[in-house]
Amino acid sequence: MSVFNASRLLGKTVLITGASSGIGAATAVLFAKAGTNILLLARREDALKSVQQACVAAHKASGLKEGGEFAPIQLDVSDKAAVAALWSKVPGSLRQVDILVNNAGYVVGREHVGDIDEAVIEGMFATNVLGLIGMTQLLVRDFKARKSGHIINIGSVAGREPYVGGSIYTATKHAVNAFTASMMRELVDTPIRVTEIQPGMVETEFSIVRFRGDTSTAKSVYAGLEPLTGEDIAEEIVWAASRPPHVNIAEVLVFPVQQASATIVHRGPL
Ligand SMILES: NC(=O)c1ccc[n+]([C@@H]2O[C@H](COP(=O)([O-])OP(=O)(O)OC[C@H]3O[C@@H](n4cnc5c(N)ncnc54)[C@H](OP(=O)(O)O)[C@@H]3O)[C@@H](O)[C@H]2O)c1
Incomplete structure:
Protein backbone atom coordinates (compact mmCIF):
# COMPACT_ATOMS: atom_id res chain seq x y z
CA MET A 1 0.00 0.00 0.00
CA SER A 2 1.24 3.44 -0.89
CA VAL A 3 0.85 6.49 1.35
CA PHE A 4 1.09 8.68 -1.77
CA ASN A 5 -2.39 8.22 -3.30
CA ALA A 6 -2.23 8.76 -7.06
CA SER A 7 -5.37 6.77 -7.87
CA ARG A 8 -7.21 9.96 -8.87
CA LEU A 9 -4.96 10.06 -11.95
CA LEU A 10 -6.06 6.70 -13.36
CA GLY A 11 -7.09 7.03 -17.03
CA LYS A 12 -6.45 10.79 -17.15
CA THR A 13 -4.74 12.39 -20.14
CA VAL A 14 -1.70 14.61 -19.52
CA LEU A 15 -0.01 16.95 -22.00
CA ILE A 16 3.65 17.72 -21.18
CA THR A 17 5.72 20.28 -23.11
CA GLY A 18 9.49 19.79 -23.04
CA ALA A 19 8.98 16.06 -22.53
CA SER A 20 12.18 15.04 -24.34
CA SER A 21 14.58 15.46 -21.40
CA GLY A 22 15.12 16.43 -17.77
CA ILE A 23 12.10 17.35 -15.67
CA GLY A 24 9.59 16.80 -18.51
CA ALA A 25 10.86 13.31 -19.33
CA ALA A 26 10.94 12.25 -15.66
CA THR A 27 7.43 13.64 -15.18
CA ALA A 28 6.16 11.65 -18.15
CA VAL A 29 7.58 8.40 -16.74
CA LEU A 30 6.04 9.04 -13.30
CA PHE A 31 2.63 9.89 -14.79
CA ALA A 32 2.89 6.70 -16.88
CA LYS A 33 3.46 4.70 -13.66
CA ALA A 34 0.30 6.31 -12.25
CA GLY A 35 -1.90 4.96 -15.08
CA THR A 36 -2.32 8.03 -17.30
CA ASN A 37 -2.21 8.63 -21.06
CA ILE A 38 0.33 11.23 -22.18
CA ALA A 54 10.37 4.53 -21.09
CA CYS A 55 6.70 5.40 -20.45
CA VAL A 56 5.53 2.12 -22.01
CA ALA A 57 7.96 0.18 -19.78
CA ALA A 58 6.93 2.11 -16.64
CA HIS A 59 3.23 1.59 -17.35
CA LYS A 60 3.75 -2.12 -18.02
CA ALA A 61 5.68 -2.53 -14.76
CA SER A 62 2.87 -0.81 -12.85
CA GLY A 63 0.44 -3.56 -13.87
CA LEU A 64 -2.32 -0.93 -14.23
CA LYS A 65 -5.03 -1.37 -16.86
CA GLU A 66 -5.89 2.32 -17.09
CA GLY A 67 -3.88 4.70 -19.28
CA GLY A 68 -0.92 3.47 -21.30
CA GLU A 69 -1.36 5.51 -24.48
CA PHE A 70 1.72 7.68 -25.12
CA ALA A 71 1.91 9.92 -28.20
CA PRO A 72 5.12 11.76 -29.11
CA ILE A 73 4.38 14.98 -31.03
CA GLN A 74 7.09 17.18 -32.45
CA LEU A 75 6.24 20.77 -31.53
CA ASP A 76 8.18 23.98 -31.03
CA VAL A 77 6.06 25.94 -28.54
CA SER A 78 7.52 29.21 -29.86
CA ASP A 79 6.02 28.47 -33.31
CA LYS A 80 2.57 30.08 -33.12
CA ALA A 81 1.27 28.42 -36.30
CA ALA A 82 2.39 24.98 -35.05
CA VAL A 83 0.68 25.53 -31.68
CA ALA A 84 -2.54 26.62 -33.44
CA ALA A 85 -2.42 23.42 -35.54
CA LEU A 86 -1.63 21.13 -32.59
CA TRP A 87 -5.00 19.32 -32.51
CA SER A 88 -4.48 18.04 -36.07
CA LYS A 89 -1.50 16.01 -34.75
CA VAL A 90 -3.22 14.64 -31.62
CA PRO A 91 -4.77 11.16 -31.86
CA GLY A 92 -8.58 11.31 -31.49
CA SER A 93 -8.50 9.24 -28.29
CA LEU A 94 -6.25 11.82 -26.57
CA ARG A 95 -8.05 15.06 -27.50
CA GLN A 96 -9.61 15.47 -24.05
CA VAL A 97 -6.66 16.66 -21.98
CA ASP A 98 -7.09 16.74 -18.18
CA ILE A 99 -3.69 18.11 -17.09
CA LEU A 100 -1.39 20.52 -18.93
CA VAL A 101 2.23 20.64 -17.74
CA ASN A 102 3.88 23.73 -19.25
CA GLY A 109 24.33 32.45 -21.50
CA ARG A 110 25.23 34.62 -18.50
CA GLU A 111 25.95 37.83 -20.41
CA HIS A 112 25.16 41.16 -18.78
CA VAL A 113 22.67 43.67 -20.15
CA GLY A 114 24.17 45.47 -23.14
CA ASP A 115 26.05 42.37 -24.29
CA ILE A 116 23.11 40.00 -24.79
CA ASP A 117 22.44 38.74 -28.29
CA GLU A 118 19.01 39.87 -29.57
CA ALA A 119 18.23 36.37 -30.89
CA VAL A 120 18.92 34.92 -27.43
CA ILE A 121 16.56 37.43 -25.80
CA GLU A 122 13.79 36.80 -28.32
CA GLY A 123 14.24 33.02 -28.20
CA MET A 124 13.90 32.83 -24.42
CA PHE A 125 10.81 35.06 -24.36
CA ALA A 126 9.27 33.21 -27.34
CA THR A 127 9.58 29.84 -25.58
CA ASN A 128 9.47 30.51 -21.83
CA VAL A 129 6.75 33.19 -21.93
CA LEU A 130 4.88 33.34 -25.25
CA GLY A 131 5.03 29.56 -25.79
CA LEU A 132 3.70 28.88 -22.30
CA ILE A 133 0.94 31.47 -22.76
CA GLY A 134 0.03 30.10 -26.21
CA MET A 135 -0.29 26.54 -24.93
CA THR A 136 -2.33 27.73 -21.96
CA GLN A 137 -4.72 29.75 -24.15
CA LEU A 138 -5.25 26.69 -26.35
CA LEU A 139 -6.07 24.36 -23.46
CA VAL A 140 -7.88 26.69 -21.07
CA ARG A 141 -10.72 27.31 -23.54
CA ASP A 142 -11.44 23.60 -23.52
CA PHE A 143 -11.00 23.37 -19.72
CA LYS A 144 -13.55 26.18 -19.26
CA ALA A 145 -16.04 24.53 -21.62
CA ARG A 146 -15.69 21.20 -19.75
CA LYS A 147 -15.48 22.83 -16.31
CA SER A 148 -12.42 20.77 -15.37
CA GLY A 149 -8.68 20.72 -15.86
CA HIS A 150 -5.35 21.48 -14.21
CA ILE A 151 -2.60 23.77 -15.51
CA ILE A 152 0.81 23.16 -13.96
CA ASN A 153 3.42 25.73 -14.94
CA ILE A 154 7.11 25.20 -14.30
CA GLY A 155 8.47 28.46 -12.98
CA SER A 156 11.73 28.76 -11.07
CA VAL A 157 13.42 30.32 -8.09
CA ALA A 158 14.50 32.70 -10.89
CA GLY A 159 10.85 33.82 -11.01
CA ARG A 160 11.14 35.02 -7.41
CA GLU A 161 14.71 36.36 -7.28
CA PRO A 162 16.69 38.20 -9.96
CA TYR A 163 20.44 37.49 -10.11
CA VAL A 164 23.54 38.79 -11.89
CA GLY A 165 23.89 37.18 -15.33
CA GLY A 166 20.23 36.16 -15.41
CA SER A 167 18.39 39.32 -16.49
CA ILE A 168 16.50 37.78 -19.39
CA TYR A 169 15.88 34.33 -17.89
CA THR A 170 14.70 35.78 -14.56
CA ALA A 171 12.49 38.25 -16.46
CA THR A 172 10.87 35.34 -18.33
CA LYS A 173 10.28 33.36 -15.13
CA HIS A 174 8.90 36.43 -13.31
CA ALA A 175 6.51 36.74 -16.27
CA VAL A 176 5.50 33.08 -15.81
CA ASN A 177 4.86 33.80 -12.12
CA ALA A 178 2.69 36.87 -12.84
CA PHE A 179 0.77 35.10 -15.62
CA THR A 180 0.13 32.02 -13.48
CA ALA A 181 -0.96 34.01 -10.41
CA SER A 182 -3.32 36.19 -12.50
CA MET A 183 -4.84 33.13 -14.16
CA MET A 184 -5.41 31.44 -10.79
CA ARG A 185 -7.35 34.53 -9.66
CA GLU A 186 -9.39 34.59 -12.90
CA LEU A 187 -10.32 30.92 -12.54
CA VAL A 188 -11.29 31.05 -8.86
CA ASP A 189 -14.99 30.57 -9.72
CA THR A 190 -14.26 27.38 -11.71
CA PRO A 191 -13.08 23.88 -10.74
CA ILE A 192 -9.94 24.44 -12.87
CA ARG A 193 -6.75 24.24 -10.83
CA VAL A 194 -3.58 26.29 -11.40
CA THR A 195 -0.20 25.35 -9.94
CA GLU A 196 3.31 26.76 -10.24
CA ILE A 197 6.28 24.57 -9.37
CA GLN A 198 9.46 26.59 -8.77
CA PRO A 199 12.61 24.45 -8.78
CA GLY A 200 16.02 25.48 -7.55
CA MET A 201 19.07 23.67 -8.94
CA VAL A 202 18.13 20.57 -10.94
CA GLU A 203 20.84 18.68 -12.83
CA THR A 204 19.36 18.09 -16.31
CA GLU A 205 20.39 19.32 -19.75
CA PHE A 206 19.52 22.83 -18.48
CA SER A 207 23.10 23.98 -17.72
CA ILE A 208 24.47 22.29 -20.84
CA VAL A 209 22.05 24.41 -22.88
CA ARG A 210 22.92 27.51 -20.80
CA PHE A 211 26.66 27.06 -21.49
CA ARG A 212 26.10 26.29 -25.18
CA GLY A 213 27.16 22.64 -25.00
CA ASP A 214 30.18 23.15 -22.68
CA THR A 215 29.58 20.11 -20.46
CA SER A 216 32.49 20.73 -18.05
CA THR A 217 31.30 24.27 -17.20
CA ALA A 218 27.76 22.87 -16.90
CA LYS A 219 29.02 20.19 -14.48
CA SER A 220 30.85 22.80 -12.37
CA VAL A 221 27.51 24.44 -11.50
CA TYR A 222 26.79 21.45 -9.24
CA ALA A 223 30.33 20.97 -7.83
CA GLY A 224 30.41 20.13 -4.13
CA LEU A 225 26.68 19.79 -3.69
CA GLU A 226 23.92 17.30 -4.41
CA PRO A 227 21.49 18.94 -6.84
CA LEU A 228 17.88 17.95 -7.41
CA THR A 229 17.11 15.49 -10.20
CA GLY A 230 14.33 15.61 -12.77
CA GLU A 231 12.68 12.80 -10.80
CA ASP A 232 12.59 14.98 -7.64
CA ILE A 233 10.57 17.66 -9.46
CA ALA A 234 8.42 15.03 -11.21
CA GLU A 235 7.33 13.86 -7.73
CA GLU A 236 6.14 17.38 -6.87
CA ILE A 237 4.26 17.70 -10.17
CA VAL A 238 2.52 14.33 -9.92
CA TRP A 239 1.78 14.92 -6.23
CA ALA A 240 0.15 18.31 -7.01
CA ALA A 241 -1.87 16.73 -9.85
CA SER A 242 -3.14 13.90 -7.68
CA ARG A 243 -4.57 15.97 -4.77
CA PRO A 244 -8.36 15.85 -4.29
CA PRO A 245 -10.33 18.10 -6.70
CA HIS A 246 -11.06 20.72 -4.01
CA VAL A 247 -7.33 21.14 -3.20
CA ASN A 248 -5.23 23.51 -5.32
CA ILE A 249 -1.48 23.44 -4.73
CA ALA A 250 -0.82 27.06 -5.73
CA GLU A 251 3.00 27.25 -5.50
CA VAL A 252 5.81 24.88 -4.59
CA LEU A 253 9.39 26.17 -4.17
CA VAL A 254 11.83 23.24 -4.15
CA PHE A 255 15.55 23.46 -3.34
CA PRO A 256 18.26 20.89 -2.86
CA VAL A 257 19.12 20.91 0.85
CA GLN A 258 22.40 22.72 0.07
CA GLN A 259 20.61 25.66 -1.60
CA ALA A 260 18.75 28.46 0.23
CA SER A 261 18.18 31.08 -2.50
CA ALA A 262 19.04 31.67 -6.17
CA THR A 263 22.61 32.49 -5.14
CA ILE A 264 23.13 31.06 -1.63
CA VAL A 265 24.48 27.53 -1.88
CA HIS A 266 26.69 25.44 0.38
CA ARG A 267 29.41 23.47 -1.36
CA GLY A 268 31.04 20.88 0.86
CA PRO A 269 30.08 18.36 3.50
CA LEU A 270 26.95 18.95 5.61
N1 LIG B 1 17.27 22.60 -14.27
C1 LIG B 1 17.09 23.60 -13.42
O1 LIG B 1 17.95 23.92 -12.58
C2 LIG B 1 15.77 24.36 -13.45
C3 LIG B 1 15.50 25.19 -12.36
C4 LIG B 1 14.31 25.90 -12.35
C5 LIG B 1 13.44 25.78 -13.42
N2 LIG B 1 13.75 24.97 -14.48
C6 LIG B 1 12.78 24.91 -15.60
O2 LIG B 1 12.39 23.58 -15.78
C7 LIG B 1 11.94 23.41 -17.14
C8 LIG B 1 12.57 22.14 -17.70
O3 LIG B 1 13.98 22.29 -17.73
P1 LIG B 1 14.99 21.09 -17.47
O4 LIG B 1 15.79 21.43 -16.27
O5 LIG B 1 14.29 19.78 -17.50
O6 LIG B 1 15.95 21.28 -18.74
P2 LIG B 1 16.19 20.38 -20.05
O7 LIG B 1 16.65 19.02 -19.66
O8 LIG B 1 17.08 21.21 -20.92
O9 LIG B 1 14.74 20.28 -20.68
C9 LIG B 1 14.14 21.36 -21.37
C10 LIG B 1 13.01 20.82 -22.22
O10 LIG B 1 12.36 21.91 -22.90
C11 LIG B 1 12.25 21.57 -24.27
N3 LIG B 1 12.17 22.79 -25.07
C12 LIG B 1 13.03 23.84 -25.06
N4 LIG B 1 12.62 24.77 -25.94
C13 LIG B 1 11.48 24.29 -26.51
C14 LIG B 1 10.59 24.78 -27.50
N5 LIG B 1 10.78 25.96 -28.11
N6 LIG B 1 9.51 24.03 -27.84
C15 LIG B 1 9.30 22.84 -27.25
N7 LIG B 1 10.10 22.32 -26.32
C16 LIG B 1 11.19 23.04 -25.95
C17 LIG B 1 13.45 20.70 -24.56
O11 LIG B 1 13.19 19.82 -25.65
P3 LIG B 1 13.69 19.99 -27.16
O12 LIG B 1 15.07 20.55 -27.11
O13 LIG B 1 13.61 18.58 -27.68
O14 LIG B 1 12.67 20.88 -27.79
C18 LIG B 1 13.52 19.86 -23.28
O15 LIG B 1 12.64 18.77 -23.36
C19 LIG B 1 12.31 24.69 -17.87
O16 LIG B 1 11.16 25.50 -17.98
C20 LIG B 1 13.32 25.35 -16.94
O17 LIG B 1 13.34 26.74 -17.07
C21 LIG B 1 14.89 24.26 -14.52
Whole structure:
Protein backbone atom coordinates (compact mmCIF):
# COMPACT_ATOMS: atom_id res chain seq x y z
CA MET A 1 0.00 0.00 0.00
CA SER A 2 1.24 3.44 -0.89
CA VAL A 3 0.85 6.49 1.35
CA PHE A 4 1.09 8.68 -1.77
CA ASN A 5 -2.39 8.22 -3.30
CA ALA A 6 -2.23 8.76 -7.06
CA SER A 7 -5.37 6.77 -7.87
CA ARG A 8 -7.21 9.96 -8.87
CA LEU A 9 -4.96 10.06 -11.95
CA LEU A 10 -6.06 6.70 -13.36
CA GLY A 11 -7.09 7.03 -17.03
CA LYS A 12 -6.45 10.79 -17.15
CA THR A 13 -4.74 12.39 -20.14
CA VAL A 14 -1.70 14.61 -19.52
CA LEU A 15 -0.01 16.95 -22.00
CA ILE A 16 3.65 17.72 -21.18
CA THR A 17 5.72 20.28 -23.11
CA GLY A 18 9.49 19.79 -23.04
CA ALA A 19 8.98 16.06 -22.53
CA SER A 20 12.18 15.04 -24.34
CA SER A 21 14.58 15.46 -21.40
CA GLY A 22 15.12 16.43 -17.77
CA ILE A 23 12.10 17.35 -15.67
CA GLY A 24 9.59 16.80 -18.51
CA ALA A 25 10.86 13.31 -19.33
CA ALA A 26 10.94 12.25 -15.66
CA THR A 27 7.43 13.64 -15.18
CA ALA A 28 6.16 11.65 -18.15
CA VAL A 29 7.58 8.40 -16.74
CA LEU A 30 6.04 9.04 -13.30
CA PHE A 31 2.63 9.89 -14.79
CA ALA A 32 2.89 6.70 -16.88
CA LYS A 33 3.46 4.70 -13.66
CA ALA A 34 0.30 6.31 -12.25
CA GLY A 35 -1.90 4.96 -15.08
CA THR A 36 -2.32 8.03 -17.30
CA ASN A 37 -2.21 8.63 -21.06
CA ILE A 38 0.33 11.23 -22.18
CA LEU A 39 0.92 13.62 -25.07
CA LEU A 40 4.71 14.10 -25.18
CA LEU A 41 5.71 17.38 -26.85
CA ALA A 42 9.15 18.79 -27.73
CA ARG A 43 11.28 19.64 -30.77
CA ARG A 44 13.55 16.53 -30.77
CA GLU A 45 11.62 13.58 -32.20
CA ASP A 46 14.20 10.86 -31.43
CA ALA A 47 14.46 11.90 -27.79
CA LEU A 48 10.66 11.93 -27.52
CA LYS A 49 10.50 8.38 -28.89
CA SER A 50 12.96 7.21 -26.19
CA VAL A 51 10.79 8.83 -23.51
CA GLN A 52 7.73 7.18 -25.06
CA GLN A 53 9.47 3.77 -24.71
CA ALA A 54 10.37 4.53 -21.09
CA CYS A 55 6.70 5.40 -20.45
CA VAL A 56 5.53 2.12 -22.01
CA ALA A 57 7.96 0.18 -19.78
CA ALA A 58 6.93 2.11 -16.64
CA HIS A 59 3.23 1.59 -17.35
CA LYS A 60 3.75 -2.12 -18.02
CA ALA A 61 5.68 -2.53 -14.76
CA SER A 62 2.87 -0.81 -12.85
CA GLY A 63 0.44 -3.56 -13.87
CA LEU A 64 -2.32 -0.93 -14.23
CA LYS A 65 -5.03 -1.37 -16.86
CA GLU A 66 -5.89 2.32 -17.09
CA GLY A 67 -3.88 4.70 -19.28
CA GLY A 68 -0.92 3.47 -21.30
CA GLU A 69 -1.36 5.51 -24.48
CA PHE A 70 1.72 7.68 -25.12
CA ALA A 71 1.91 9.92 -28.20
CA PRO A 72 5.12 11.76 -29.11
CA ILE A 73 4.38 14.98 -31.03
CA GLN A 74 7.09 17.18 -32.45
CA LEU A 75 6.24 20.77 -31.53
CA ASP A 76 8.18 23.98 -31.03
CA VAL A 77 6.06 25.94 -28.54
CA SER A 78 7.52 29.21 -29.86
CA ASP A 79 6.02 28.47 -33.31
CA LYS A 80 2.57 30.08 -33.12
CA ALA A 81 1.27 28.42 -36.30
CA ALA A 82 2.39 24.98 -35.05
CA VAL A 83 0.68 25.53 -31.68
CA ALA A 84 -2.54 26.62 -33.44
CA ALA A 85 -2.42 23.42 -35.54
CA LEU A 86 -1.63 21.13 -32.59
CA TRP A 87 -5.00 19.32 -32.51
CA SER A 88 -4.48 18.04 -36.07
CA LYS A 89 -1.50 16.01 -34.75
CA VAL A 90 -3.22 14.64 -31.62
CA PRO A 91 -4.77 11.16 -31.86
CA GLY A 92 -8.58 11.31 -31.49
CA SER A 93 -8.50 9.24 -28.29
CA LEU A 94 -6.25 11.82 -26.57
CA ARG A 95 -8.05 15.06 -27.50
CA GLN A 96 -9.61 15.47 -24.05
CA VAL A 97 -6.66 16.66 -21.98
CA ASP A 98 -7.09 16.74 -18.18
CA ILE A 99 -3.69 18.11 -17.09
CA LEU A 100 -1.39 20.52 -18.93
CA VAL A 101 2.23 20.64 -17.74
CA ASN A 102 3.88 23.73 -19.25
CA ASN A 103 7.50 22.70 -18.76
CA ALA A 104 9.35 23.67 -22.00
CA GLY A 105 11.91 26.34 -21.24
CA TYR A 106 15.58 27.22 -21.25
CA VAL A 107 18.28 29.78 -20.62
CA VAL A 108 21.28 30.60 -22.81
CA GLY A 109 24.33 32.45 -21.50
CA ARG A 110 25.23 34.62 -18.50
CA GLU A 111 25.95 37.83 -20.41
CA HIS A 112 25.16 41.16 -18.78
CA VAL A 113 22.67 43.67 -20.15
CA GLY A 114 24.17 45.47 -23.14
CA ASP A 115 26.05 42.37 -24.29
CA ILE A 116 23.11 40.00 -24.79
CA ASP A 117 22.44 38.74 -28.29
CA GLU A 118 19.01 39.87 -29.57
CA ALA A 119 18.23 36.37 -30.89
CA VAL A 120 18.92 34.92 -27.43
CA ILE A 121 16.56 37.43 -25.80
CA GLU A 122 13.79 36.80 -28.32
CA GLY A 123 14.24 33.02 -28.20
CA MET A 124 13.90 32.83 -24.42
CA PHE A 125 10.81 35.06 -24.36
CA ALA A 126 9.27 33.21 -27.34
CA THR A 127 9.58 29.84 -25.58
CA ASN A 128 9.47 30.51 -21.83
CA VAL A 129 6.75 33.19 -21.93
CA LEU A 130 4.88 33.34 -25.25
CA GLY A 131 5.03 29.56 -25.79
CA LEU A 132 3.70 28.88 -22.30
CA ILE A 133 0.94 31.47 -22.76
CA GLY A 134 0.03 30.10 -26.21
CA MET A 135 -0.29 26.54 -24.93
CA THR A 136 -2.33 27.73 -21.96
CA GLN A 137 -4.72 29.75 -24.15
CA LEU A 138 -5.25 26.69 -26.35
CA LEU A 139 -6.07 24.36 -23.46
CA VAL A 140 -7.88 26.69 -21.07
CA ARG A 141 -10.72 27.31 -23.54
CA ASP A 142 -11.44 23.60 -23.52
CA PHE A 143 -11.00 23.37 -19.72
CA LYS A 144 -13.55 26.18 -19.26
CA ALA A 145 -16.04 24.53 -21.62
CA ARG A 146 -15.69 21.20 -19.75
CA LYS A 147 -15.48 22.83 -16.31
CA SER A 148 -12.42 20.77 -15.37
CA GLY A 149 -8.68 20.72 -15.86
CA HIS A 150 -5.35 21.48 -14.21
CA ILE A 151 -2.60 23.77 -15.51
CA ILE A 152 0.81 23.16 -13.96
CA ASN A 153 3.42 25.73 -14.94
CA ILE A 154 7.11 25.20 -14.30
CA GLY A 155 8.47 28.46 -12.98
CA SER A 156 11.73 28.76 -11.07
CA VAL A 157 13.42 30.32 -8.09
CA ALA A 158 14.50 32.70 -10.89
CA GLY A 159 10.85 33.82 -11.01
CA ARG A 160 11.14 35.02 -7.41
CA GLU A 161 14.71 36.36 -7.28
CA PRO A 162 16.69 38.20 -9.96
CA TYR A 163 20.44 37.49 -10.11
CA VAL A 164 23.54 38.79 -11.89
CA GLY A 165 23.89 37.18 -15.33
CA GLY A 166 20.23 36.16 -15.41
CA SER A 167 18.39 39.32 -16.49
CA ILE A 168 16.50 37.78 -19.39
CA TYR A 169 15.88 34.33 -17.89
CA THR A 170 14.70 35.78 -14.56
CA ALA A 171 12.49 38.25 -16.46
CA THR A 172 10.87 35.34 -18.33
CA LYS A 173 10.28 33.36 -15.13
CA HIS A 174 8.90 36.43 -13.31
CA ALA A 175 6.51 36.74 -16.27
CA VAL A 176 5.50 33.08 -15.81
CA ASN A 177 4.86 33.80 -12.12
CA ALA A 178 2.69 36.87 -12.84
CA PHE A 179 0.77 35.10 -15.62
CA THR A 180 0.13 32.02 -13.48
CA ALA A 181 -0.96 34.01 -10.41
CA SER A 182 -3.32 36.19 -12.50
CA MET A 183 -4.84 33.13 -14.16
CA MET A 184 -5.41 31.44 -10.79
CA ARG A 185 -7.35 34.53 -9.66
CA GLU A 186 -9.39 34.59 -12.90
CA LEU A 187 -10.32 30.92 -12.54
CA VAL A 188 -11.29 31.05 -8.86
CA ASP A 189 -14.99 30.57 -9.72
CA THR A 190 -14.26 27.38 -11.71
CA PRO A 191 -13.08 23.88 -10.74
CA ILE A 192 -9.94 24.44 -12.87
CA ARG A 193 -6.75 24.24 -10.83
CA VAL A 194 -3.58 26.29 -11.40
CA THR A 195 -0.20 25.35 -9.94
CA GLU A 196 3.31 26.76 -10.24
CA ILE A 197 6.28 24.57 -9.37
CA GLN A 198 9.46 26.59 -8.77
CA PRO A 199 12.61 24.45 -8.78
CA GLY A 200 16.02 25.48 -7.55
CA MET A 201 19.07 23.67 -8.94
CA VAL A 202 18.13 20.57 -10.94
CA GLU A 203 20.84 18.68 -12.83
CA THR A 204 19.36 18.09 -16.31
CA GLU A 205 20.39 19.32 -19.75
CA PHE A 206 19.52 22.83 -18.48
CA SER A 207 23.10 23.98 -17.72
CA ILE A 208 24.47 22.29 -20.84
CA VAL A 209 22.05 24.41 -22.88
CA ARG A 210 22.92 27.51 -20.80
CA PHE A 211 26.66 27.06 -21.49
CA ARG A 212 26.10 26.29 -25.18
CA GLY A 213 27.16 22.64 -25.00
CA ASP A 214 30.18 23.15 -22.68
CA THR A 215 29.58 20.11 -20.46
CA SER A 216 32.49 20.73 -18.05
CA THR A 217 31.30 24.27 -17.20
CA ALA A 218 27.76 22.87 -16.90
CA LYS A 219 29.02 20.19 -14.48
CA SER A 220 30.85 22.80 -12.37
CA VAL A 221 27.51 24.44 -11.50
CA TYR A 222 26.79 21.45 -9.24
CA ALA A 223 30.33 20.97 -7.83
CA GLY A 224 30.41 20.13 -4.13
CA LEU A 225 26.68 19.79 -3.69
CA GLU A 226 23.92 17.30 -4.41
CA PRO A 227 21.49 18.94 -6.84
CA LEU A 228 17.88 17.95 -7.41
CA THR A 229 17.11 15.49 -10.20
CA GLY A 230 14.33 15.61 -12.77
CA GLU A 231 12.68 12.80 -10.80
CA ASP A 232 12.59 14.98 -7.64
CA ILE A 233 10.57 17.66 -9.46
CA ALA A 234 8.42 15.03 -11.21
CA GLU A 235 7.33 13.86 -7.73
CA GLU A 236 6.14 17.38 -6.87
CA ILE A 237 4.26 17.70 -10.17
CA VAL A 238 2.52 14.33 -9.92
CA TRP A 239 1.78 14.92 -6.23
CA ALA A 240 0.15 18.31 -7.01
CA ALA A 241 -1.87 16.73 -9.85
CA SER A 242 -3.14 13.90 -7.68
CA ARG A 243 -4.57 15.97 -4.77
CA PRO A 244 -8.36 15.85 -4.29
CA PRO A 245 -10.33 18.10 -6.70
CA HIS A 246 -11.06 20.72 -4.01
CA VAL A 247 -7.33 21.14 -3.20
CA ASN A 248 -5.23 23.51 -5.32
CA ILE A 249 -1.48 23.44 -4.73
CA ALA A 250 -0.82 27.06 -5.73
CA GLU A 251 3.00 27.25 -5.50
CA VAL A 252 5.81 24.88 -4.59
CA LEU A 253 9.39 26.17 -4.17
CA VAL A 254 11.83 23.24 -4.15
CA PHE A 255 15.55 23.46 -3.34
CA PRO A 256 18.26 20.89 -2.86
CA VAL A 257 19.12 20.91 0.85
CA GLN A 258 22.40 22.72 0.07
CA GLN A 259 20.61 25.66 -1.60
CA ALA A 260 18.75 28.46 0.23
CA SER A 261 18.18 31.08 -2.50
CA ALA A 262 19.04 31.67 -6.17
CA THR A 263 22.61 32.49 -5.14
CA ILE A 264 23.13 31.06 -1.63
CA VAL A 265 24.48 27.53 -1.88
CA HIS A 266 26.69 25.44 0.38
CA ARG A 267 29.41 23.47 -1.36
CA GLY A 268 31.04 20.88 0.86
CA PRO A 269 30.08 18.36 3.50
CA LEU A 270 26.95 18.95 5.61
N1 LIG B 1 17.27 22.60 -14.27
C1 LIG B 1 17.09 23.60 -13.42
O1 LIG B 1 17.95 23.92 -12.58
C2 LIG B 1 15.77 24.36 -13.45
C3 LIG B 1 15.50 25.19 -12.36
C4 LIG B 1 14.31 25.90 -12.35
C5 LIG B 1 13.44 25.78 -13.42
N2 LIG B 1 13.75 24.97 -14.48
C6 LIG B 1 12.78 24.91 -15.60
O2 LIG B 1 12.39 23.58 -15.78
C7 LIG B 1 11.94 23.41 -17.14
C8 LIG B 1 12.57 22.14 -17.70
O3 LIG B 1 13.98 22.29 -17.73
P1 LIG B 1 14.99 21.09 -17.47
O4 LIG B 1 15.79 21.43 -16.27
O5 LIG B 1 14.29 19.78 -17.50
O6 LIG B 1 15.95 21.28 -18.74
P2 LIG B 1 16.19 20.38 -20.05
O7 LIG B 1 16.65 19.02 -19.66
O8 LIG B 1 17.08 21.21 -20.92
O9 LIG B 1 14.74 20.28 -20.68
C9 LIG B 1 14.14 21.36 -21.37
C10 LIG B 1 13.01 20.82 -22.22
O10 LIG B 1 12.36 21.91 -22.90
C11 LIG B 1 12.25 21.57 -24.27
N3 LIG B 1 12.17 22.79 -25.07
C12 LIG B 1 13.03 23.84 -25.06
N4 LIG B 1 12.62 24.77 -25.94
C13 LIG B 1 11.48 24.29 -26.51
C14 LIG B 1 10.59 24.78 -27.50
N5 LIG B 1 10.78 25.96 -28.11
N6 LIG B 1 9.51 24.03 -27.84
C15 LIG B 1 9.30 22.84 -27.25
N7 LIG B 1 10.10 22.32 -26.32
C16 LIG B 1 11.19 23.04 -25.95
C17 LIG B 1 13.45 20.70 -24.56
O11 LIG B 1 13.19 19.82 -25.65
P3 LIG B 1 13.69 19.99 -27.16
O12 LIG B 1 15.07 20.55 -27.11
O13 LIG B 1 13.61 18.58 -27.68
O14 LIG B 1 12.67 20.88 -27.79
C18 LIG B 1 13.52 19.86 -23.28
O15 LIG B 1 12.64 18.77 -23.36
C19 LIG B 1 12.31 24.69 -17.87
O16 LIG B 1 11.16 25.50 -17.98
C20 LIG B 1 13.32 25.35 -16.94
O17 LIG B 1 13.34 26.74 -17.07
C21 LIG B 1 14.89 24.26 -14.52
